Amino acid sequence: MLWRNQMSDVPFEGIYRRQIDLDAPDAQTVVGWLEDESHHFGLTLVHDGTHIRELRMEAARYPWSTCAEAGRPLQALIGKPLLPRASQLGTLADVRLQCTHLFDLASLMVAHAHAGRSHRRYHGTVEPLATLRPDAPAGWLRATLCRDGAVVLQWDLHEDRIMAPARHAGRTIYHGFRDWTETLDAEEAEQALVLRRVAFVSNGRRIKIEHLGSAAELGQAPVCYSFQPAQREHAIPIPNSRRRYDTKPDEMLAERRFP
Structure with missing residues (x-):
């Protein structure tokens, strides 16, 4: 695909960050931010x-003009049951019709509500391993997931494959990943799914969309809302929508509010 070819030619630099905040202000409500x-x-x-x-x-900030409409297909979940595993939400709606990031957030919120938890925050990072270990092989990345301030999962990655720790080595973060996580308990599986998405989406910083006329020009398959045939021709890049938080993690989710 065109977008994969663009990505492979651009080195990964700095620290990519993604934060997710889940909060239950009362027994019937969960508020989530990503x-x-x-x-x-x-x-x-x-x-x-x-x-x-x-x-x-x-939708406070998004890359494509159509992303702000992605709450509509999410309404397919109204009336559906709460589920104990975030990965199960895909059995209740067609994920390809959804905004990937919004659906990820919803899946974590549903599991949060089912568990009756009060608050949880994830903070995922991806950075070149060479910045942490001078002897690191070229091109390797370090992906780290913190939950409520403590490291709960860490992988060394080369392209799409986990190289370390040994118990996860050899697994790809693409094909067959969910089959593996379904063998883990719910907490381990959730952490692995969150870090996988952090690692996958971090590659977006190596893809430039500002010069495109629409999402259709990126050559992406119809895997999410804005890339569906009905949207991709008029999904226009939002100017200046990117913000780098490499050295400013405290500024992330600084303006949380109830949507």
């Missing part, structure tokens, strides 16, 4: 303890 370089979305999920009753979206 922010990284290209995305800043909020969701409010209202439930009755067993089923989803309402979903409200706020």
Whole structure:
């Protein structure tokens, strides 16, 4: 694909960051926020303890003009049950019709509501391993996931493959990944899914979209809302929508509010 070819020619530099905040202000509500370089979305999920009753979206920042409309297909989840595993939400709606990032956030919120947790924050980073270890092989990256301030998962990556730690070595973050995580307990699986998305989306900083006329020119398959045939021709890049948080993690999600 064109976008994969663009990515392979650009070196990864700096520290990519993604933060996700999940908060239950009361027994029937979960408020979630997600922010990284290209995305800043909020969701409010209202439930009755067993089923989803309402979903409200706020699109604070996004790369394509059509992303702000992605709350509409998410309404397919209204009336659906709360689930214990974030990965299970894909059984309730067609993921390809959704905004990937909004659906990721919703899946974590549904599991959060099912577990009855009060608050959780994830902070994922990706950076060149050579900045941490001078002897690191060329091109390797270090992906780290913190939950509520503590490191819970860390991988060394080369292209799409986990190289370390040994117990995960050889796995690709693309094909067959979910089959593997479904063998883990719910907490381990959730952490692996969050870090996988951090690693995958971090590659977006190596792709320039500002010069494109529409998403159709990127050559991406119809895997999410803005790349569906009905949207991609009029999905226009949003000027100056990217923000780098390499050295400013405290500025992320600094303006959380209820959508």
